[in-house]
Amino acid sequence: MATAMTRPDLAPEPALDPLDVSRAEFFRDDTWQAPFEHLRAEAPVHYTPASSFGPYWSVSTYKPIVEVESLPEIFSSEVGGITLADFLDPAIDVRMPMFIARDRPVHTAQRRTVAPAFTPSEMTRMSDGLRRRTATLLDELLWGEEFDWVDTVSVELTTQMLAVLFDFPWADRRKLTFWSDWAGDIESVKNEELRLQRLQHMYECGAYFSQLWNGKVGQPQTPDLISMMIHSDAMAEMDQMEFIGNLILLIVGGNDTTRNTMSALAYGLDKFPDARAKLEADPGLIGNTTQEVIRWQTPLAHMRRTATQDYELQGQQIRQGDKLALWYVSANRDRSVFGEDADDIVVDRPNARRHLAFGHGIHRCVGARLAEMQIAILLEEMARRRMRVNVVGEPVRVAACFVHGYRKLPVEISRY
Template identity: 35%
Template structure:
């Protein structure tokens, strides 16, 4: 295999064009455990592209650690590594289990079901603002607003302050997008600004009883001790970024998939009962998270390749979700696909904490979109974010043809279908 045949999986520029599905298909077939060089002087990493192998690695944190080197492809300085290890995303058992337990009760399927009336009301408010517009940006006007408002309410953030969280989140994700003059230092500055805000919010809530997640974290204890400032700040950052980024990107990418496959959109309009399987197909098709890294803790062998202690392995979820050995016709967008064993939410100990919330937000949004906005179509080029972490659309101008009419939203409280059991932690 010649290097020139492959897209550079370490470069954010690659993902700014499109997810490199041809490269992933080639690797799954020819080299599912492939050593990928890093052009900027990094040590290189093993690219893992098959569904089965990603599941195996994700379920074996003793051999493949999130803590040892973090979950990004880059190698951090010891100072930076010590900071990111406060986030659950970069923890291993037993520490991870203790910290995840602190907030997991707020994200169970039963707990999330009670949020549906409020999520539906917020969705209708969002659509009310655009329903009479002929042209608007789908990302900022619709996709970003729902998860941002919902996570702000859950955490206990005043609604009028939510857009600052959106800006911080973008700066954290955009650090490797040189086209926007971003840098890792800018991402660290955004994190520090978010931490400062978190501490101010905690000070405002001091002495108050509340069910919001800030109050929960302020009163939480691990091994009999309350969270220190760094632990509290890391929790806050993860909840905000994961709570709005992945769902925003899925709603945007799912809408784009429907517009690019008008026959599937027509099927869904004709038969709304297909929405649950359509949501799962959007998750498979979009795969909002591109990759996470693990670090090998002991010499091991995977598919005949010798992995050494300290080696980096990078799990590519969009590749796993189009693995021919798991999915029939994986390159086809099929809203009735069943079964659908995608791993868009991850697998193993870091399975997305906010899965139930994400599925509920996505379902409610598309239920209301299908009722309220007829005939949406692209009004210009889609601008993708250049990120090797998230599969994201930065801007997606849409319009409704002059022949379409806005539908006023029904104000009755509707019973949604029971949500299934993104915040990965």
């Protein structure tokens, strides 16, 4: 009897693992909720043996993520980095250390260097300028005409804030957005040409900042991040790659996260009109709404850790060297923590502040206060103008499992 043969070029594609939640299309199409709901219910610590990023464990519920984040000596940020992507091909990639991807003691010393930029007193000092810039931008918007909220409001406000933080030339501030987008694009790991482009842009970023750095060497300290690095023992002698790495961290941390929450507040409040009406009736809810929108959006979907030793997590045996994805985006929808309405925006949710969007433990976002202040001031200035954002078309979302955000969001504004 003849045996059927399959031509190699016509062989079927391997079946997609429905629980491989690293797939970009889940986030591009906003369909990530269902697979994560399944994971939380059936396998909160789940092993994916094959993905486009290699094998990894998905940690999808609140409690085990907090457990992992509380054990930084066992679950390292430095061994494999902080994303599922491995940018470690020596022919294409260059390691760019950054303090969020360092373990103690280096992490502690470098974090301590930049932390003074985000103290309560610094927030007070920066708040007037931030409010003035926000008010100016909102006053320039055209009522009743369609525009892209992402580029016009979210990107512009966060880029202006970054320019202030770095004492960056104002006319060139959109370079920060460009570099941030390339730095956060972990999908480029799958394409050699894109990896090379990414590396080139990171070098361009480093060269530009090196000029700014050199201009501040030997000068009195000023309250910008570059000057703080120069005047610190922990960061003054960084090599070029570590300098670029920490810049990228601060740019992405200050840009992608805040800007995508600003986009989420426009999209999400339109999606949940009852919540929006409650907020419009009571501006005293703005502080809590800020936390709730950060929780609901979760602008960085995951952080990665690598096990430095064998460890049992929720009954699953993690082996030394295993890669874990801590899915903040899923933990922030954990019904055991946030209730049965965890998928909704609830502006008076009593425990909204418990979200994990900023991480947990020693790596919790150093700029969290600034992000919260930017979002709250935007909501306050919108309330002052009785401004309502009406979504008039589907958003274009980031197609990636790391930065969880929006490329475009068509809106019109009206008064309530």
